Amino acid sequence: xxxxxxxxxxxxxxxxxxxxxxxxxxxxxxxxxxxxxxxxxxxxxxxxxxxxxxxxxxxxxxxxxxxxxxxxxxxxxxxxxxxxxxxxxxxxxxxxxxxxxxxxxxxxxxxxxxxxxxxxxxxxxxxxxxxxxxxxxxxxxxxxxxxxxxxxxxxxxxxxxxxxxxxxxxxxxxxxxxxxxxxxxxxxxxxxxxxxxxxxxxxxxxxxxxxxxxxxxxxxxxxxxxxxxxxxxxxxxxxxxxxxxxxxxxxxxxxxxxxxxxxxxxxxxxxxxxxxxxxxxxxxxxxxxxxxxxxxxxxxxxxxxxxxxxxxxxxxxxxxxxxxxxxxxxxxxxxxxxxxxxxxxxxxxxxxxxxxxxxxxxxxxxxxx
Numbered sequence: 001x002x003x004x005x006x007x008x009x010x011x012x013x014x015x016x017x018x019x020x021x022x023x024x025x026x027x028x029x030x031x032x033x034x035x036x037x038x039x040x041x042x043x044x045x046x047x048x049x050x051x052x053x054x055x056x057x058x059x060x061x062x063x064x065x066x067x068x069x070x071x072x073x074x075x076x077x078x079x080x081x082x083x084x085x086x087x088x089x090x091x092x093x094x095x096x097x098x099x100x101x102x103x104x105x106x107x108x109x110x111x112x113x114x115x116x117x118x119x120x121x122x123x124x125x126x127x128x129x130x131x132x133x134x135x136x137x138x139x140x141x142x143x144x145x146x147x148x149x150x151x152x153x154x155x156x157x158x159x160x161x162x163x164x165x166x167x168x169x170x171x172x173x174x175x176x177x178x179x180x181x182x183x184x185x186x187x188x189x190x191x192x193x194x195x196x197x198x199x200x201x202x203x204x205x206x207x208x209x210x211x212x213x214x215x216x217x218x219x220x221x222x223x224x225x226x227x228x229x230x231x232x233x234x235x236x237x238x239x240x241x242x243x244x245x246x247x248x249x250x251x252x253x254x255x256x257x258x259x260x261x262x263x264x265x266x267x268x269x270x271x272x273x274x275x276x277x278x279x280x281x282x283x284x285x286x287x288x289x290x291x292x293x294x295x296x297x298x299x300x301x302x303x304x305x306x307x308x309x310x311x312x313x314x315x316x317x318x319x320x321x322x323x324x325x326x327x328x329x330x331x332x333x334x335x336x337x338x339x340x341x342x343x344x345x346x347x348x349x350x351x352x353x354x355x356x357x358x359x360x361x362x363x364x365x366x367x368x369x
């Protein structure tokens with residue numbers, strides 16, 4: 001029996017999250033949507049096609065009218081409207097209509113692209129999320145945010161569109177390389193920092209089991225992370241208020257991603273952004289110096305960066321001005337009041353951002369001195 005969690009939308013049940021350790025329950029879960037008369041398109045990237053494509057396609061072939069697989073090249077560079085266009089073309093050629101179903105099999109890029117294609121193909125077609133990376137399982141597959149990058153700017157084109165189901169095979173985390181796994185952990189840590197101090201402490205207490213990817217611990221970690229996101233997105237499904245808290249570290253993090261031409265992973269950049277945001281909170285005396293250094297240094301044992309030595313602070317500042325989180329010309333910056341409690345601030349100055357970016361620009365050798 002799998003663990004389940006229900007996400008409510010406008011105070012009504014919207015979709016379930018199913019937590020499992022393999023794909024064995026997937027066909028039964030999809031059968032609830034009367035898939036025997038529906039065509040299903042499994043959308044994945046070339047990485048997840050190699051790891052899970054054949055297994056998932058075979059499993060679903062037994063409960064669906066027809067299953068096709070569409071794979072696109074892996075990587076953030078392909079999170080574009082051109083990739084969505086290729087999906088549309090394949091669906092049209094296969095004569096998919098509104099009663100059919102899309103399945104997003106992969107990480108955050110796959111989920112965002114598939115969700116956006118589902119939201120816009122024939123003005124809306126059902127889709128299911130099967131996240132296979134930590135960043136997708138703990139964060140991006142929950143809440144109905146879909147979209148693509150545009151001219152290198154993160155998630156500038158998109159829609160809020162809810163899946164019918166999120167099926168999490170925590171066992172898939174065993175297939176991630178170390179860098180991808182720890183990059184996903186940045187979003188897990190974020191949830192503890194903004195809303196759940198007890199979860200943050202639990203992560204520290206279970207550091208070794210997390211490193212070993214113990215499935216029981218990983219399942220609890222993902223469930224607790226999803227519980228935080230559930231709390232936030234149910235209160236504010238379309239990001240008009242509290243949901244902005246989920247952007248902790250993202251304003252500067254997204255700017256670093258673009259400045260580095262997406263050579264760094266999303267979670268690595270968000271870790272740097274969180275360190276910078278915690279620095280601003282310290283300088284404003286929201287948190288103590290000791291709290292700042294504890295937050296900063298906690299990323300190190302999880303193989304996440306806390307400094308970077310080849311970016312221009314002025315360029316990072318300029319890039320924050322084109323972030324989609326701008327509101328009336330003001331940046332909605334997320335700051336900590338303390339570990340486990342964050343708030344949205346619209347008064348962060350250019351000087352504060354520059355100082356915070358300069359703080360993370362120190363090399364590791366400088367920080368040890």
